[in-house]
Amino acid sequence: MSKIHVTTTINGDPVDFLCDPGETLLDVLRDRLGMTGSKEGCGTGDCGACSVTVEGRLVCSCLMLGAEAEGREIATIEGMADGETLHPLQRKFIEHAALQCGICTPGILVAAKSLLERNPDPTEEETRYWLAGNLCRCTGYDKIIRAVMDAAKDMREAS
Incomplete structure (x- = not known):
């Protein structure tokens, strides 16, 4: 299975990654990008533990494919604080x-x-x-x- 190259913006930073076609955004964030703040609570979009925003819209990252991040602006919990200053x-x-x-x-x-x-x-x-x-x-x-x-x-x- 060939990997998909994705170019996106996460928490204001440009990010490139490779992912499998069926890999969720949650798996990409946690396993490929080391952003472990978002959690998998259910894997079916029922609990909200994996919530992120995509283009300003609240989504469950367990229901979105990583490839769908192409060209989009994503915000995660890791981007909420401003350096050492909590939101x-x-x-x-x-x-x-x-x-x-x-x-x-x-x-x-x-x-x-x-x-x-x-x-x-x-x-x-x-x-x-x-x-x-x-x-x-x-x-x-x-x-x-x-x-x-x-x-x-x-x-x-x-x-």
């Missing part, structure tokens, strides 16, 4: 103890960032609806929702 969402997740085992956290953070980019002042109901595709079995959603709402407030005040 406000990451800081609030720590402050609110909105994480435990860490399997779901990267996908929830990517999804929450996507929400706040579209709607910087979401209601609690809108936040819960937006994050409904991300499953967490450890923390319970109240701490997660509080962290997102608190980060949104801080981000609005800072802009």
